[in-house]
Amino acid sequence: MLGASSPTSDSQTPDIAAATRGTGEGTGVPHGDALVRFVNATLTGTDDDLTAARAALVDTVGEAGMHDAAGVIGNFTLMNRVADGTGLPLDAPLELASRGLRDAIGVNAYSAAERTRVGGFFSRIAAWVLARLLPIVLRLRSRR
């Protein structure tokens, strides 16, 4: 999803590998470090960590932005468990479109990756084409 959102503008091209490493530095996203610190504190930190991370985030993106971020954390806490709790494989188009990205960020090593069947030669070609077309399609769609 981060990869899909990346063509928004040249100044906001996020580096998803940097995002998954955990510090938020080098993501190319404004205030990325404060956002990642907020996620880390919510899901793995102490109450004091969270209080400090929340205050730092409010200082950078404002209270409304902090509430947006809190909602997104709640949503993906929910959705991750929907996927893992139902043993859900990736949809075929999503599998093709995200194959390169999954290799780059290492999620294929997760145990749940076994649930998704990966195709052969022709699907690799389709994935290569799709990975190049998708950002163009998304950019055109957003201009409408």
Next chain:
Amino acid sequence: MSTPGPNIRADLLAARGLGWDFLRRPGTWLTGAQKLAVAAETRAARTCATCAARKEALSPTWVTDPHERASDLPEAWADVVHRLVTDPSRMTRSAIDGLADHGLDDAGYVELLGATVFALGLDTADRAAGLPVRPLPEAVAGDPSKASPGQLDDVGAWVRVLSTKDSKAATLWAEVLRPTNVVRALSLVPAQVPTHLALVGALYLPLRDVPSTRATGRALSRPQIELVASRVSALNECFY
């Protein structure tokens, strides 16, 4: 902890109310009281010593101590709820199969899962935002409807999902041209789909806006939203 200020979106506040109201009402296979008991177990799991030991163990089945409980749900139900909360990436089909001996078939499990993730998602958003823990609401009395789901599809998941050819599909997924697997995942209990999508629409983005690269009506930009989403999924080791 504080009360919500004026800078929290009205739809975000409304979604919290809608979610908890759904949880307190009788469902398709669970009563309102049972769904709220599930919510209580999601809260207990956060500090459960057995869950912490399991998370560290090479296999979750190696730790068999009882959980620190917050309800009178059957131990097998509570065990699955605790696993979903604290160790979701190692959830297995056999854990779901084990519920059959304790009165929950696949559809019952999907409703248990729905109650777990709705309560956990809302509580997590509140905790992140510094809002106080919401007291569990009063359960609405009544029996589950036991309504048949309708025409089903096998998408390769552990549980079947509502077919896009079913007569209810056009209404349930009116927002999207082609619902993805994760959007259909809880639809073995169709009655919980509207609440699921309403929560996603408020906490994250309405489904119709997901294919766009923008985030209309949000204080964060779309790349900022996706950065948060990606970090959460990485910490949860979620492949999807």
